[in-house]
Amino acid sequence: MVRKSVIFPVLIIIIAVLLVITASQGRERFQYVGNAVCAECHGEEAIGNQMKIWLASPHARAFSRLSSKKAEEIAKKNCIADPASDKRCLKCHTTGEGQSPVTAKEGVGCEACHGPGSEYHRPNVHVDYENRENGYRRAVKAGMYPIRGIRALKLREKLCLSCHVKTRPCFPENGDHYKYMIPIQTVDNLQKGDVNFRHPLRR
Numbered sequence: 001m002v003r004k005s006v007i008f009p010v011l012i013i014i015i016a017v018l019l020v021i022t023a024s025q026g027r028e029r030f031q032y033v034g035n036a037v038c039a040e041c042h043g044e045e046a047i048g049n050q051m052k053i054w055l056a057s058p059h060a061r062a063f064s065r066l067s068s069k070k071a072e073e074i075a076k077k078n079c080i081a082d083p084a085s086d087k088r089c090l091k092c093h094t095t096g097e098g099q100s101p102v103t104a105k106e107g108v109g110c111e112a113c114h115g116p117g118s119e120y121h122r123p124n125v126h127v128d129y130e131n132r133e134n135g136y137r138r139a140v141k142a143g144m145y146p147i148r149g150i151r152a153l154k155l156r157e158k159l160c161l162s163c164h165v166k167t168r169p170c171f172p173e174n175g176d177h178y179k180y181m182i183p184i185q186t187v188d189n190l191q192k193g194d195v196n197f198r199h200p201l202r203r
């Protein structure tokens, strides 16, 4: 009887330790591979050339924006010497907060919104012509952010708001409302000024 009462708590501790270990491994399991890898397929007209649409969008300019006159002004106010290499700016102006050398200069790329692609980019993971939902499910298990569709609205909003926030150092001081009234709901319907970031899959 005495033995049993010892074994049980010990087992629980072992299980808890194992859970913590797997969780911390999970966090590092997926790495950024960069836009060029996605473009190998997503630059094809046959599936909709999402790459071309992205290239024409403001997110593709997000990194080079950090070398503009305006960026220099903003940086000066925040005592930042070089915005294009400073974490405090790269955090939102490139993929993976500038911490991966592969994506440090690409701007807000595919993986900034779809998640680090080291695992899911493989065709045998996220491509399934017979049953798209199966492919999607596998992809999400392999690191793709589940931001698709109407049911993912909340998560998508959270994603956009992780960068599109009032507290950013580059937020316009003169109450320029247009600048922060980002339509967070759907990329599908995204139409703001000249911005149209609809990038549907063609099958």
Ligand code: HEC
Binding pocket: 033, 034, 037, 038, 039, 040, 041, 042, 047, 110, 111, 114, 116, 117, 118, 120, 121, 122, 123, 126, 127, 128, 129, 130, 131, 132, 133, 135, 136, 148, 201, 203
């Ligand atoms: C080897 C080719 C290939 C590569 C590389 C690739 N994809 Fe795909 N991807 C596809 C194809 C083909 C589909 C359509 C799958 C289908 O219709 O079932 C797709 C579908 C998707 C979807 C839609 C998933 C869904 O079902 O909603 C997303 C998002 C996506 N890819 C993002 C990416 C990103 C981001 C990368 C780079 C990290 C990438 N892909 C790399 C071929 C590729």
Ligand code: HEC
Binding pocket: 065, 066, 068, 070, 071, 072, 074, 075, 078, 080, 083, 088, 089, 090, 091, 092, 093, 162, 163, 164, 165, 167, 168, 169, 170, 172, 178, 179, 180, 181, 182
């Ligand atoms: C929390 C995320 C975040 C951080 C951190 C951030 N930015 Fe931005 N920045 C944005 C977003 C989002 C936009 C686009 C806003 C829009 O147009 O609606 C933007 C836009 C800009 C623009 C274009 C603004 C304009 O009015 O033309 C410049 C320049 C800029 N940022 C510079 C910087 C610099 C320099 C830093 C570092 C000191 C920085 N940003 C840090 C999110 C961020």
Ligand code: HEC
Binding pocket: 058, 059, 061, 062, 063, 065, 091, 092, 093, 094, 095, 108, 112, 113, 156, 159, 160, 161, 162, 163, 164, 179, 182, 183, 184, 185, 186, 187, 190, 192, 193, 195
């Ligand atoms: C990793 C940070 C980040 C994420 C995530 C992000 N954005 Fe952005 N977004 C930016 C930055 C930075 C810019 C400014 C690019 C520039 O003009 O230099 C921008 C620009 C824009 C613009 C153009 C604004 C203008 O004034 O012309 C729109 C619209 C936009 N984003 C919508 C979205 C939506 C919708 C989402 C979510 C699905 C999203 N963004 C997610 C960083 C981000």
Ligand code: HEC
Binding pocket: 035, 038, 039, 042, 050, 051, 052, 054, 059, 108, 109, 110, 111, 112, 113, 114, 147, 148, 149, 150, 156, 186, 187, 188, 199, 200, 201, 202
């Ligand atoms: C600013 C965030 C953002 C960026 C950057 C981005 N996407 Fe997306 N993408 C989304 C969102 C959000 C959806 C889901 C839209 C929906 O369900 O209405 C989506 C959907 C997709 C789909 C599925 C479209 C469909 O018809 O269902 C594919 C494929 C895709 N993205 C590929 C890419 C590729 C490739 C890149 C880089 C070239 C990229 N995306 C860059 C936010 C982004």
